[in-house]
Amino acid sequence: MRFEYAPAPESRSVVTLRDSYGLFIGGEFVAGSSVFKTISPATEEVLAEVTHAGPEDVDRAVAAARQAYERVWSVMPGRERGKYLFRIARLLQERARELAVLETMDNGKPIRESRDVDIPLAAAHFFYHAGWADKLGYAGFGPSPRPLGVVGQVIPWNFPLLMLAWKIAPALACGNTVVLKPAETTPLTALVFAEICQQADLPSGVVNIVTGDGSTGQLLVAHPGIDKVAFTGSTAVGKEIARACAVSGKRLTLELGGKAANVVFDDSPVDQAVEGIVNGIFFNQGHVCCAGSRLLVQESIADELLSALKRRMMTLRLGDPMDKNTDIGAINSRPQLDKIQELTASGEAEGAERWSAPCPLPDRGFWFPPTVFTGVSAAHRIAQEEIFGPVLSVLTFRTPAEAIEKANNTPYGLSAGVWTEKGSLILWMASRLRAGVVWANTFNRFDPAAPFGGYKESGFGREGGRHGLEAYLDVLGGSDV
Numbered sequence: 096m097r098f099e100y101a102p103a104p105e106s107r108s109v110v111t112l113r114d115s116y117g118l119f120i121g122g123e124f125v126a127g128s129s130v131f132k133t134i135s136p137a138t139e140e141v142l143a144e145v146t147h148a149g150p151e152d153v154d155r156a157v158a159a160a161r162q163a164y165e166r167v168w169s170v171m172p173g174r175e176r177g178k179y180l181f182r183i184a185r186l187l188q189e190r191a192r193e194l195a196v197l198e199t200m201d202n203g204k205p206i207r208e209s210r211d212v213d214i215p216l217a218a219a220h221f222f223y224h225a226g227w228a229d230k231l232g233y234a235g236f237g238p239s240p241r242p243l244g245v246v247g248q249v250i251p252w253n254f255p256l257l258m259l260a261w262k263i264a265p266a267l268a269c270g271n272t273v274v275l276k277p278a279e280t281t282p283l284t285a286l287v288f289a290e291i292c293q294q295a296d297l298p299s300g301v302v303n304i305v306t307g308d309g310s311t312g313q314l315l316v317a318h319p320g321i322d323k324v325a326f327t328g329s330t331a332v333g334k335e336i337a338r339a340c341a342v343s344g345k346r347l348t349l350e351l352g353g354k355a356a357n358v359v360f361d362d363s364p365v366d367q368a369v370e371g372i373v374n375g376i377f378f379n380q381g382h383v384c385c386a387g388s389r390l391l392v393q394e395s396i397a398d399e400l401l402s403a404l405k406r407r408m409m410t411l412r413l414g415d416p417m418d419k420n421t422d423i424g425a426i427n428s429r430p431q432l433d434k435i436q437e438l439t440a441s442g443e444a445e446g447a448e449r450w451s452a453p454c455p456l457p458d459r460g461f462w463f464p465p466t467v468f469t470g471v472s473a474a475h476r477i478a479q480e481e482i483f484g485p486v487l488s489v490l491t492f493r494t495p496a497e498a499i500e501k502a503n504n505t506p507y508g509l510s511a512g513v514w515t516e517k518g519s520l521i522l523w524m525a526s527r528l529r530a531g532v533v534w535a536n537t538f539n540r541f542d543p544a545a546p547f548g549g550y551k552e553s554g555f556g557r558e559g560g561r562h563g564l565e566a567y568l569d570v571l572g573g574s575d576v
């Protein structure tokens with residue numbers, strides 16, 4: 096049965112957009128060398144003009160971070176740093192509605208997700224790391240671990256404020272200062288975060304935000320004044336950055352792409368598994384590094400599960416991301432939509448069978464319907480390459496051993512899901528899946544206390560939890576772990 100819903104649009108009035116945003120350097124918004132426009136992917140309207148940071152701007156930002164590191168932040172007691180992080184966390188909560196609306200406008204994700212997931216988790220990350228700031232001596236890295244210095248951070252567009260929080264909160268808690276570059280298509284919440292740093296009276300230069308495109312990211316990671324690079328994004332760019340940082344003495348962590356297997360055994364409760372599959376691949380339009388983009392289903396229940404999945408997909412509501420009933424929002428950009436279209440066309444050309452939920456697509460903006468491919472073989476591009484869109488590739492298996500072989504048959508290793516009633520099978524699978532995170536009878540669960548990161552081409556280093564602190568501390572000299 097299909098329910099009709101009355102429109103339930105969230106109001107934009109809570110957001111006051113400036114016409115133009117500068118770079119945030121040394122605690123102030125400053126002009127840069129040139130500008131570009133950021134648009135709403137749902138309507139293609141221009142939201143604001145943003146500054147493109149060039150070489151001199153990046154120099155200024157790194158110099159401001161260095162000064163703040165040496166004079167203020169690295170010598171401040173942890174309990175004082177912690178107070179600033181708590182203050183930032185509370186301000187994120189106070190401005191949560193504004194940030195959620197802005198994230199949805201700039202990114203295209205449903206307001207329900209930015210409101211209930213992105214912004215609360217970003218605040219939780221600051222709360223969690225505020226607690227660590229004066230307890231680093233108990234984290235298992237020696238009695239008084241030192242920070243690394245100035246950190247250059249580059250983040251993607253899929254969870255703009257949340258990825259910022261994953262990067263900035265641990266860096267600051269450990270006593271580092273940062274220069275962060277948000278993605279070209281989603282800079283706005285990072286710029287509001289800069290305002291929040293001002294509101295929190297964070298000492299000037301501790302956080303610097305340089306907006307721009309990939310060339311700004313390149314300048315930042317190659318800058319000789321940077322001690323550590325933290326990157327989240329595609330594997331291709333991650334490899335480039337690894338080459339740029341090689342033999343430079345810079346510390347590096349890379350959080351890259353994924354092609355997760357969501358493995359469903361024949362004893363799993365079908366309706367619950369269907370919800371997990373839908374959450375795994377259609378949450379955030381599938382723009383999720385750890386998305387469950389490969390469904391591995393045990394052959395004996397494949398038909399039943401796929402029928403239930405298609406029935407459920409027909410109830411997903413695609414459209415205005417500002418509507419509180421929307422499940423599937425806009426694709427973040429034209430190039431990303433082109434990439435999804437190219438990869439799905441290859442799926443059909445290689446012989447897989449495509450089924451898309453019958454939903455009308457809006458006339459303006461960038462949209463792609465929730466889609467499932469069956470008859471997929473492990474060699475197909477849609478089984479190997481990250482699509483980063485609302486597209487699920489379905490494969491079948493007969494035995495747990497075959498499931499493991501198929502699940503691990505990928506260059507990536509970020510996450511996986513296992514659905515079964517047998518605890519022993521969950522443990523057997525989890526110890527054999529080459530993935531940084533394995534969810535059991537759930538998917539896409541995040542907590543700041545749980546470390547997250549990849550195997551193989553999904554990168555190295557962990558974010559979150561005690562393990563995530565290691566990436567921002569000079570543990571090589573004095574580690575006692």
Ligand code: TAP
Pocket residue numbers: 249250251252253254276277278279280307308309310311312313314316327328329330332333335336350351352353383384385481483509549553554
């Ligand atoms: P990328 O194209 O790799 O971009 C990521 C960031 O790097 C952006 O800020 C980008 O700037 C910048 N950049 C581009 N070229 C660069 C270069 N040569 N040097 C330095 N910086 C450069 O990825 P994306 O398309 O934004 O994001 C999607 C990818 O991120 C997916 O593969 C996804 O799996 C991955 N991801 C991984 C995780 C984790 S935790 N593993 C989390 C989220 C996303 P512009 O935006 O201006 O191009």
